[in-house]
Amino acid sequence: xxxxxxxPRYKVTKRGQDVxxxxxxxxxxxxxxxxxxxxxxxxxxxxxxNYEAQQDKSGLPNDRxxxxxxxxxxxxxxxxxxxxxxxxxxxxxxxxxxxxxxEQFFGPGTRLTVL
Amino acid sequence: AQKVxxxxxxxxxxxxxxxxxxxxxETRDTTYYLFWYKQPPSGExxxxxxxxxxxxxxxxxxxxxxxxxxxxxxxxxxxxxxQVVDSAVYFCALSFYxxxxxxxxxxxxxxxxxx
Numbered sequence: 311x312x313x314x315x316x317x318p319r320y321k322v323t324k325r326g327q328d329v330x331x332x333x334x335x336x337x338x339x340x341x342x343x344x345x346x347x348x349x350x351x352x353x354x355x356x357x358x359x360n361y362e363a364q365q366d367k368s369g370l371p372n373d374r375x376x377x378x379x380x381x382x383x384x385x386x387x388x389x390x391x392x393x394x395x396x397x398x399x400x401x402x403x404x405x406x407x408x409x410x411x412x413e414q415f416f417g418p419g420t421r422l423t424v425l
Numbered sequence: 426a427q428k429v430x431x432x433x434x435x436x437x438x439x440x441x442x443x444x445x446x447x448x449x450x451e452t453r454d455t456t457y458y459l460f461w462y463k464q465p466p467s468g469e470x471x472x473x474x475x476x477x478x479x480x481x482x483x484x485x486x487x488x489x490x491x492x493x494x495x496x497x498x499x500x501x502x503x504x505x506x507x508q509v510v511d512s513a514v515y516f517c518a519l520s521f522y523x524x525x526x527x528x529x530x531x532x533x534x535x536x537x538x539x540x
Contacts, residue, residue, distance in 0.1 A: 341526060343528075345528075350533075351533070352530030352531050352532050353528070354530070355528065355529070358525055366524070366525055369527075401470065403470075408525065409522065409525065410456075410457075410458060410520045410523065410525065410526045411475065411477060411520060412526050413460075413475055414526070414528065416469060416470035416471075
């Protein structure tokens with residue numbers, strides 16, 4: 311079946327613009343996670359959802375970052391008033407069940423470049 | 426503190442050599458999970474293995490083997506008879522039963538296998 315998909319795959323924007331990154335998880339997966347990966351680093355947790363409920367947003371760097379998953383499927387990560395330091399790979403992952411220890415299936419990522 | 430350290434930033438070997446990638450973790454929790462992910466040059470993150478804190482048995486899967494030692498808080502990964510296709514960045518990660526499964530990644534080890 312289809313894996314996790316993300317769009318766009320590449321996004322170039324100017325500083326100060328808002329961007330919306332989309333994640334389409336594997337059908338039926340309960341949990342959805344967002345991570346950010348800087349070049350040469352491991353992914354860093356941003357936030358996660360069980361169904362439509364945002365369970366943990368402790369990794370969001372500041373209030374310019376927000377995420378939603380209104381129908382418990384597709385999720386959108388929004389960055390307002392982008393800054394150059396927001397440039398990174400944004401990765402989405404989904405998991406069939408909630409709770410720790412579950413394998414997470416990652417999407418291909420969205421490479422965001424803020425000029 | 427909850428942390429994963431991969432001290433080896435880059436490793437270069439010649440094909441058919443054995444190579445071990447080190448992973449050391451920090452936690453005071455008694456229930457946790459350890460993972461290895463592979464990131465090939467194409468950029469996706471591929472799940473390799475999951476281990477829970479109560480299972481210290483080593484595991485072998487083909488040319489891959491994992492050595493989990495709670496006494497030293499390590500979860501090392503060995504590739505036997507390495508191949509060029511093993512060239513990738515490898516990430517070790519940690520998650521917890523009561524934290525919804527969010528992964529804490531190490532910085533990654535870039536493995537280069539030369540023919």
